[in-house]
Amino acid sequence: MPLRSHRPWVARVDNVRKPPLRRGELLQGILRNGTIAVKKLLNTHLHEAKFHHEVECLIKAKHKNVVRFLGYCADTQGKVENFNGKLVMADVPQRLLCFEYLPKGSLHEYITDLKPANILLDSHMVPKIADFGLSRCFDEKQSHVITSKLFGSLGYLAPEFYCGRITFKSDIYSLGVIMIEILTRERMYPEDYDVLKSWANRLEASHREKQLEQLHLCAEIGKECTDYDPRRRPDAWTIVCRLHEADIDMSNLSIAQEEQHGDGSLIGAIGRELSLKCLVRLSRSEYGLVASLSRDFRSLVRSGEIYRLRRQAGVAEHWIYFCVSTSRSNAEWSAFDPARQRWIQVPKMPNDFLLRNTRKESLAVGTDLLVFVIGMGVEGIPFSLFRYSILTNSWIQTDGMNHPRHLFGSASVGHNAYLAGGSDCYGTVLSSVEMYDSDKREWEILPNMNRARKLCSGVFMDGKLFVIGGRGSIKEELMTCGEEYDFERGSWRVIENMCEGLNRQVKDYAPPMVAVVSNELYGCDYTEKNVKRYDKENNRWITLGKWPVNVSSMNGWGISFKACGDKLIIIGGRKSYSGELELHSWVPDGRPLFWKLIARRRMEKVPDMLSEKLTVNYRT
Structure with missing residues (x-):
């Protein structure tokens, strides 16, 4: 002490x-x-x-x-x-x-003046950061501070320093300069290709290709860290995970080395059954670090076995994933962990050229995040599907549905997701339904609904799939009915007037905003800014109260209403070209409606276009 x-x-x-x-x-x-x-x-x-x-x-x-x-x-x-x-x-x-x-x-000098001279070595060659004379204390909810004094070492200071603004990402910029300096002996270097060329002759021939991959990764991280915009710089957790992955791929230890030093297996050290009971309850944000220490655990993560064990043990951890891109020209995703009140940056989607001038819809299921890209891509293909896996922390482009579509209703439960209705590339409104099994990575066709619809919503309740509202195939008429799919009978039943009273009829309206918590259906009335509960017995909606003051939308666009564990989440912001996205939560436990602000995210522009819906998903 x-x-x-x-x-x-x-x-x-x-x-x-x-x-x-x-x-x-x-x-x-x-x-x-x-x-x-x-x-x-x-x-x-x-x-x-x-x-x-x-x-x-x-x-x-x-x-x-x-x-x-x-x-x-x-x-x-x-x-x-x-x-x-x-x-x-x-x-x-x-x-x-x-x-x-x-x-x-x-x-020497400290953080906010991070540079190689500040990274010291102890007698065991362990690196340590020194001297906190220039430090700034941030409280838990503070994202930046303003200072009138410029301090630190020129060349390592982030651009925002010169405007007197300090954020958590300011040190990330300095870290990027350090990485570039270590690789090139220069503080800023334009191209990572020259970095690889300069190192190529210094590396052992037997591991040259893999080592060059690691150098390429370090150069890439260094360039991302030195992005002018602090919001585009990766967070420390993402950097550590990427470096751990590269280190894991390089670790080809011989059997003799493993016998001498062990394989770092926590599972082998304390027994499989006991260790698994501990690890399934560990936050998955720590899985990258633990996987780097244990070969057995790394195998459990990459195979998806650890998540199957979590489901069996009833362990649910909800992260909110949403697209933070403010236009159709890019595709950047972030995640928010409500339990630990922290943001996690997701790797950028591949093939950015394919994603320009396209619309995107998404769905989270099991250990996958599916992003459906709608637009003329490679060779004029109108629909593309990208999958992000938390097992590998990476994106791949994959095969799509049997009948590609957009503007569909969707719901997920466990490792299965259901997509109903929508419109195909010719504008035909569909009644077909498909199921996606995230364990098998396969699509299966289910029986058609009684009525074709698009811009509908889906939920899972009472062990059944419900598709609610939308627009029909005849002059895009407003549909107030819902449909219920019984898995045992394998058939659909129409529920007339299921949406009646949820929203008033307005032009260019969004799909119904509905979510299920504790097997109760809740809806967001975007015409009156109310939250309502569905009375199953009487087929009617009961008003509970208003949604958060700072959240606004245009007929339901630019806002998201989701269930997250035992909470209802509203995500949105004021319509402006510069503002903040706010996350509010409420636990419907019988007490009066009270929204709690759990996070803010600075946005270049809060989405408010009629043609765009704020894309948000969560995963357990």
């Missing part, structure tokens, strides 16, 4: 100084039980409250790769000084910060 003390806490401070620092002197101190590094602050007139705030930042920084803060000395003593020719007694404050001593390196 870091201690506060007076100077006598340090038995001796040697007069051996390291290279001068802008904010203090670096000295070597001697304690009874060893050597420490002591930073003597030059700015001793720092306000007491601000100084203690900085110390709190140091106390919070506890990590194996961070130089350990041991304590501090803050003391003021009287000293005779010459002032205008007279000797006066002056108060001279002294402030010392004490850190662990690293024999392989010396303390």
